Amino acid sequence: MSKSDVVIIGNGVAGLMAALVSADEGKKVTLLSYGAGTFPLNSGVIDILGYDEQGKAVNSPITGIDQVPDSHPYKKIGMAAIEDAIKYFKKTVADEGFAYTGSLKEQQWLITGIGTLKPTCLLPESLQGSRCFDASEIVIVGVKGLKDFYVDMVKENLAKELGADKKYTTITVDTYITGRDLTTRDVAKWVESDKGYGEFLAQIKGQAGAGKAVIVPQILGTKGDYVVYKKLSKDLGCTVVETTGMPPSVNGIRLRDVLLSALKKKGIRVVENAKAEKAIVKGDKVTAIEAGGEVRTQTYEADKFILATGGFYSGGITMRDFGEYKEMVFGLPVEGDCVEERWVNKQLFSDKKQAFSMAGVRVDDSLRAVDESGNVVLKNVYVVGRNLSGYDFCFEHSGNGVALTSAYKAAKA
Numbered sequence: 001m002s003k004s005d006v007v008i009i010g011n012g013v014a015g016l017m018a019a020l021v022s023a024d025e026g027k028k029v030t031l032l033s034y035g036a037g038t039f040p041l042n043s044g045v046i047d048i049l050g051y052d053e054q055g056k057a058v059n060s061p062i063t064g065i066d067q068v069p070d071s072h073p074y075k076k077i078g079m080a081a082i083e084d085a086i087k088y089f090k091k092t093v094a095d096e097g098f099a100y101t102g103s104l105k106e107q108q109w110l111i112t113g114i115g116t117l118k119p120t121c122l123l124p125e126s127l128q129g130s131r132c133f134d135a136s137e138i139v140i141v142g143v144k145g146l147k148d149f150y151v152d153m154v155k156e157n158l159a160k161e162l163g164a165d166k167k168y169t170t171i172t173v174d175t176y177i178t179g180r181d182l183t184t185r186d187v188a189k190w191v192e193s194d195k196g197y198g199e200f201l202a203q204i205k206g207q208a209g210a211g212k213a214v215i216v217p218q219i220l221g222t223k224g225d226y227v228v229y230k231k232l233s234k235d236l237g238c239t240v241v242e243t244t245g246m247p248p249s250v251n252g253i254r255l256r257d258v259l260l261s262a263l264k265k266k267g268i269r270v271v272e273n274a275k276a277e278k279a280i281v282k283g284d285k286v287t288a289i290e291a292g293g294e295v296r297t298q299t300y301e302a303d304k305f306i307l308a309t310g311g312f313y314s315g316g317i318t319m320r321d322f323g324e325y326k327e328m329v330f331g332l333p334v335e336g337d338c339v340e341e342r343w344v345n346k347q348l349f350s351d352k353k354q355a356f357s358m359a360g361v362r363v364d365d366s367l368r369a370v371d372e373s374g375n376v377v378l379k380n381v382y383v384v385g386r387n388l389s390g391y392d393f394c395f396e397h398s399g400n401g402v403a404l405t406s407a408y409k410a411a412k413a
């Protein structure tokens with residue numbers, strides 16, 4: 001048996017942020033971690049609000065947030081907590097040597113792995129696409145054997161985005177790794193080795209130079225420390241920009257490692273492979289969680305619990321049959337349209353929100369679950385991140401934004 005002030009369940013962006021803020025509040029924190037969260041999938045950038053209710057691009061996230069409906073998590077989190085959460089996040093990653101650029105006032109732009117532009121709120125400097133807007137020539141670097149990065153497609157789409165008055169050139173470099181397809185993580189490891197860096201630089205240096213911008217997939221080292229990015233920018237004497245890409249997302253994993261490093265410095269206890277299975281409830285409060293470890297089930301007592309189990313994607317919420325939503329740890333009420341015909345919009349790239357994505361735990365302004373009459377169900381349990389109802393992160397581009405800001409609010413409660 002182990003007693004903490006706060007037990008956090010789940011180790012995605014929301015769980016890690018909740019743990020950091022709780023520790024700064026002077027609490028003894030235990031984080032139950034299971035799996036890797038969505039870090040290896042998402043590009044590690046912080047979308048706050050990219051598109052409004054009608055699917056129209058939002059130029060200023062802070063103005064967009066003002067206009068979301070009352071049922072949206074941002075309305076429950078509140079602007080003051082959102083602003084403080086962003087400040088807190090930026091300071092945390094900067095203290096770890098991985099500063100993020102951007103603010104709530106205006107969107108930043110990043111270049112996707114297919115050469116289109118995507119708005120986001122906070123991102124690492126190496127991904128800041130707007131730095132290439134003034135370049136006279138765009139040099140797109142592909143890698144032989146790298147899956148899902150096609151230089152000709154990137155060139156064609158970027159030319160549409162940035163205009164035909166620039167020159168667009170492509171190069172494909174060879175890693176000399178043979179016998180298999182490569183992921184961006186493989187290539188990032190090669191580029192951060194002394195030998196690989198030398199080979200990489202030698203193949204692109206002739207094409208770079210003043211006034212040009214070199215666009216590379218997310219391969220400038222596996223660590224969130226900017227070492228390879230800064231060295232390459234200096235050695236090429238021009239702007240270098242990383243794109244987003246297909247999983248595994250190198251930058252998502254960089255962000256995870258940076259946040260875990262900050263957690264370690266604060267002495268937060270992280271229990272690996274601890275899947276929370278059962279809550280012990282007394283009256284309207286939870287006293288402990290039972291979690292399966294590698295060998296046996298352990299009990300974790302606390303005064304407060306933060307549920308950051310990632311909703312449908314990460315198994316925090318399930319639906320065995322239409323109408324049978326289930327929040328897996330506490331059995332909290334889940335709201336959402338679950339009529340079979342409406343649950344999924346089968347149009348792949350739809351201009352409408354997805355009902356399944358809007359489903360989640362119904363909460364009040366303190367982020368505690370409430371029943372249909374608005375009564376708090378468990379007084380010391382807070383719900384954060386993808387578990388929350390009332391938003392479609394994919395439609396509106398708000399995934400990591402809701403995760404960070406809700407975690408901050410719950411940890412401060």
Ligand SMILES: Cc1cc2nc3c(=O)[nH]c(=O)nc-3n(C[C@H](O)[C@H](O)[C@H](O)COP(=O)(O)OP(=O)(O)OC[C@H]3O[C@@H](n4cnc5c(N)ncnc54)[C@H](O)[C@@H]3O)c2cc1C
Nearest residue numbers: 010012013014035037038042047276310314385386399400
């Ligand atoms: C392909 C993809 C691309 C995306 N791209 C972006 C992007 O570019 N920008 C952006 O802002 N957002 C993006 N998102 C959205 C973003 O990743 C998520 O909305 C956000 O990170 C959710 O964070 P979370 O911490 O709530 O959940 P998760 O990241 O899902 O983490 C939940 C964690 O809880 C663990 N867990 C579940 N059940 C238990 C249990 N019983 N006990 C212990 N642990 C448990 C899970 O294993 C998981 O590790 C993307 C999402 C996807 C799927």
